[in-house]
Amino acid sequence: MGIPFEEIERTWIEHAQPRIVLVDGLSLRKQLVGDVPLGHELGTSIIRRWAQLDKELGNESPYISFKHMMELDFATLALAEEDIVHMVQIQKQFSSEELPYPI
Numbered sequence: 546m547g548i549p550f551e552e553i554e555r556t557w558i559e560h561a562q563p564r565i566v567l568v569d570g571l572s573l574r575k576q577l578v579g580d581v582p583l584g585h586e587l588g589t590s591i592i593r594r595w596a597q598l599d600k601e602l603g604n605e606s607p608y609i610s611f612k613h614m615m616e617l618d619f620a621t622l623a624l625a626e627e628d629i630v631h632m633v634q635i636q637k638q639f640s641s642e643e644l645p646y647p648i
Contacts, residue, residue, distance in 0.1 A: 558590045563637030564618065566590055589616050
């Protein structure tokens with residue numbers, strides 16, 4: 546007995562900061578175990594989760610950090626020669642309340 550289609554079709558990943566990311570179960574399945582290339586939304590979700598895990602592991606000195614995980618928006622918009630300095634979703638990656646260290 547498989548998972549009902551309604552369950553697969555629903556939103557499985559939802560995150561609001563620094564920008565809204567929504568990923569449904571069908572996209573997860575197609576991109577992680579299917580033959581569809583990894584998309585922007587799922588790639589961003591993976592980077593956000595990796596950053597969360599990294600932050601949890603390095604909690605002895607959270608004010609000392611030698612790396613800062615950038616979301617895919619930064620590279621995508623920079624390569625498209627957009628004005629990334631004035632974009633709110635990019636600014637939030639450098640100045641949000643969740644950052645335990647100054648950049």
